[in-house]
Amino acid sequence: MKMPYIIEKKRDGKDLSREEIEFLVRGIADGTIPDYQISAWAMAVYFRGMNPRETRDLALAMAYSGEVIELSAVEGVKVDKHSTGGVGDKTTLVVIPLVAATGVPVAKMSGRGLGHTGGTIDKFESITGFKVEMAYPAFLQQVSQIKAAVVSQSGNLVPADKRLYAIRDVTATIDSIPLIASSVMSKKIASGAEGIVLDVKVGSGAFMKSYEKASQLAKTMIDIGRGAGRKVAALLSNMDQPLGNAVGNALEVKEAIDTLQGQGPPDLEELSLELAAQMIVLGEKAASINDARDLARAALKSGLGLVSWKQMVETQGGELNYSLPSYGLPEAAIKERILADKRAYIENLDALKIGQAAMLLGAGRERLGDIIDYAVGIELLKKPGDLVEAGDTLAIIHANDPGRLEMARKILLDAYHFSDEAVEKKPLIIETIS
Structure with a gap:
């Protein structure tokens, strides 16, 4: 199999076979295909696109290009969420403890921020002592015991995607829905969750500025997930204005804790409860979305979500002082x-x-x-x-x-x-x- 032929085929708008895509991904991961050929192929995809089967094949090949997390030792349906990135988006900090409080295990692998959108790991690292790296057995044990853990993504996860993304970033081929969708879902599939809830942001502060493109991205990611045997749901949420009132790492952690105490901004509470409800349904703890909303709201109102948050932070070495207005988080001068x-x-x-x-x-x-x-x-x-x-x-x-x-x-x-x-x-x- 020859890379020039694969580039030519996609350049001419033809569909690539599964074998051709797997050959391509192996070459990206092991370095045998040079950057200039990967760049040419990515540009061909940018202009010619990929059909749903090609996109699924690309996502799966990248998912299995490196380490794949095995969560079968944890009882229950494991769920995860992904946001396409926004401003003030701290829903993960609220959603994980709410969902965990209902008995659904959440094994979350997150990344750091780049550009104007914040990263979940950066927010957790603003908590003194919070460990975002842990050994695999400890990660499984924590999810089994308290139903919640958040760690930074392993360096061995989806190596093909890491290299392809770095090339796309410098060749003006980021804005391609098949490439975006396969990148996101390869990481989610490799992370081992059986249920995935996607929060696709739309508007000025989002990667997707229009409803049409955001909807297309959401449907493409759902198709990939289901093709990989995962249960998937997606929300399209407005990012024309920041979510909540706080933008910045420690400020957002404080606002998330306020929300878990029932004192957060209405928009953050609304979106967090809806994302949590979708995760609870996928986690098979509720038969309907309305029942799941009731469970999520009960976890918030009863304080069980806050208890779950405190357990997770303490287990991962974080130090917070809930008697202080700042909770002991860093404060600006x-x-x-x-x-x-x-x-x-x-x-x-x-x-x-x-x-x-x-x-x-x-x-x-x-x-x-x-x-x-x-x-x-x-x-x-x-x-x-x-x-x-x-x-x-x-x-x-x-x-x-x-x-x-x-x-x-x-x-x-x-x-x-x-x-x-x-x-x-x-x-x-x-x-x-x-």
Whole structure:
């Protein structure tokens, strides 16, 4: 089998066989196919696409290109969730303990953030002492005992995807739905969960800016998962504005704990409960989505979700002080209020700009290897639909560097758009696909 023929075939819009895709993935993983040929093939896919069978074959070949996590030793239907990335998206921190509190085991492998979207592992690492790496037997034991564990992705997981993604990142071939879907689902399949809930973000702060593309991505990922024998459901959720009020690692952890105590922002609670309900259904602890919603809400209202959170954090070495307003999380040295200069309704709050402002403060990475500041970020006190008076606080910037604060302030102010007339709030959950 020759790589030039595979490139030519896809260039001409023809379908690749399973054997050709498996040959390609082996060559990506073991280094026998050079970058320039992989780049040419990726560009051919970008323009010509892949049919559903090709996309499934690519995802499965990448999933089995390295280590595959085996969770059969854990009783029950193991579930996982994946978000396509957004600003202020800390649902994982709320959802895992809620789902675990209902008896559904959640074995979560997460990544670090890059760009304006935050990473789940970065948020957990803002907790003093929290261990995001653990030996495989300890991971299984923790999930078996307390139904919840969060660890960073193993370096041996999906090596073919790691190399392909790095090449796509520098060859303008990121924005291809078959390549995005197969990348995401290869990691989920290799992580071993039997049920997968996908939160596909739509809007300015999301990777998918339009409903049409987000819906297509969700359906493609569902098709891959089901082709691999997994149970899959997806939500499309609005990311035109940040989720919740906090953007930045420690600030988001604090907001997640507030939410588990019943004191979080309504949008974060709404989306977290819906994601948890979908996971509970896939975990076979409820016969219907309505029953699952009741279970998730009961776990929140009773405090069992908070108990589950505390167990997970303590088991993984995290140190929090729940008697302090900050819970003992890192705090920034500078807190600057951004004030409204007139009476108006907030029409729009650009999630992308908020994410960029937080990244400038040091909350995110421009490139892999950048050091992040866990304490910095933005607190949003006013959001779209709210009426503000002159002098009201729109947001609080948490910073440790005056120069970074100055740059972030300008972007933050540009993110707010005002109207003299009342503004109708957009629905948070756009669609459920199952």
